[in-house]
Amino acid sequence: MRIGIDLDGTVADNFDLLVDTFNAYCGKLLQGKDIKQYSLCKTYNISEQEFNELMDQKEEGIITSSPLIPLAREKINRLVEEGWEVHIITARHPKYKEITENWLQNKGIPYTGLHLLNSHDKLDLCRELEVRYMVEDNIHNAYQLDDGGVNVILFEAPHNQCWPWQGIRCHSWAEIYRIIDNRYK
Incomplete structure (x- = not known):
């Protein structure tokens, strides 16, 4: 099986770590309960390129800290x-x-x-x-x-x-x- x-x-x-990362990047104060869709690009009104660039910088730290x-x-x-x-x-x-x-x-x-x-x-x-x-x-x-x-x-x-x-x-x-x-x- x-x-x-x-x-x-x-x-x-890792959800709170992601929210904290994107809040810092976008200057927002959202909480996890405020995120109603999976796409953080839509939530934070950023491009996929911005998303990918930020994740290139932060994802390893998020993974190891989760x-x-x-x-x-x-x-x-x-x-x-x-x-x-x-x-x-x-x-x-x-x-x-x-x-x-x-x-x-x-x-x-x-x-x-x-x-x-x-x-x-x-x-x-x-x-x-x-x-x-x-x-x-x-x-x-x-x-x-x-x-x-x-x-x-x-x-x-x-x-x-x-x-x-x-x-x-x-x-x-x-x-x-x-x-x-x-x-x-």
Whole structure:
């Protein structure tokens, strides 16, 4: 049994670090709860080029400084103990593979595969890996995956709360684990 897990916003709690970074860059005082869409370019009214340039400067620091989402380590470890293959599937650029591997190791997150796609298009890989579930916080990814036949657990975040979602929506890793455990006992 295989599960796909997005990294940023589902395991790595980098959201506040991103908001702080973009607030400083744009001279704003937004809080995480104010972010109602996934695109920080739209939220902060900046170009994709500005976004990319800022992330080139700051992303490594954000990656290495990100704390864990509560209970992620415990519940992912438990899934692995119960026989699940965990595939971390992230839109991060492959140039961050080594620091991502180090972060995962330092945080005690086990995984079978680490896939840095430099893209939000995760459907083909999820199909190829035959994942049973994909844990995701990006609503647009969730729609695409769901339309493509992948079971999605949407991890609740300020940027996806206003969007309709007919599938599974969870607020914590305890809920995610409970759903998976109840369906595959």
